[in-house]
Amino acid sequence: MNHKGIAGCGCLIVVLIIIMVLTAVLIHPITLRFIGNQFYYEDKIFTSDAIFVPRFQEDRNGELYVESFRDFSVGNGKLILIEDDVILGTSIVELVSKMAKTRNIKEDGIRKIVASGEGLIKTQRIKEQIERQGLKKVIIIVPGYAARRFHLMYDSSKTDGKTIYLIKPVPVTFFNRDKWWKNSDSRGILADEILAIGSYYLQRFKYGEKETNNKTKR
Numbered sequence: 394m395n396h397k398g399i400a401g402c403g404c405l406i407v408v409l410i411i412i413m414v415l416t417a418v419l420i421h422p423i424t425l426r427f428i429g430n431q432f433y434y435e436d437k438i439f440t441s442d443a444i445f446v447p448r449f450q451e452d453r454n455g456e457l458y459v460e461s462f463r464d465f466s467v468g469n470g471k472l473i474l475i476e477d478d479v480i481l482g483t484s485i486v487e488l489v490s491k492m493a494k495t496r497n498i499k500e501d502g503i504r505k506i507v508a509s510g511e512g513l514i515k516t517q518r519i520k521e522q523i524e525r526q527g528l529k530k531v532i533i534i535v536p537g538y539a540a541r542r543f544h545l546m547y548d549s550s551k552t553d554g555k556t557i558y559l560i561k562p563v564p565v566t567f568f569n570r571d572k573w574w575k576n577s578d579s580r581g582i583l584a585d586e587i588l589a590i591g592s593y594y595l596q597r598f599k600y601g602e603k604e605t606n607n608k609t610k611r
Contacts, residue, residue, distance in 0.1 A: 432542070433541065434544040440468060441470050444533075445474040447533065449539070457563060458492060460561075473493070506522055530556070536567075
């Protein structure tokens with residue numbers, strides 16, 4: 394009797410069972426929460442020269458800027474650096490300055506950072522502007538889901554000791570960290586973050602640290 398077909402079916406069933414088990418593990422809330430936590434990173438915060446707030450289009454309510462005001466008010470930074478952009482013809486720095494004024498933060502406590510490019514090239518241009526201002530310690534305010542990427546890009550061990558960057562992750566309403574897989578906006582944000590981290594490693598592989606630094610000067 395030919396048992397070849399029966400054996401083949403048995404192997405297929407085993408493979409299907411393995412796939413089903415792996416899928417069940419991957420979609421389990423504990424596993425999904427673990428995956429989300431891999432994007433989180435946090436430095437110990439201490440008194441610094443400045444607080445830097447990068448531009449995040451998702452932050453429509455200005456939650457990151459509000460957090461920077463809190464840090465400024467308690468003395469964690471001597472000034473606030475804002476990555477500038479334009480929304481409906483209005484500068485982000487102008488909008489943030491108005492928000493700061495309502496919290497008794499003087500206009501000279503806000504400075505703007507303008508940098509073109511993407512990924513490592515943009516990061517290097519921002520670093521150069523910060524270093525030209527003689528700032529030695531800078532707190533970077535970011536949403537929790539972007540903290541790991543910013544730690545990679547602003548790793549102080551790669552700055553030749555010129556500036557120390559401290560990453561401060563902030564919980565934001567537009568991203569549900571504990572149940573990100575149940576919310577379409579949160580899933581989209583995390584998918585974009587995966588692509589951004591992939592792009593970072595691709596740039597590192599393609600250009601290398603020295604070549605990236607050279608490109609910022611062209």
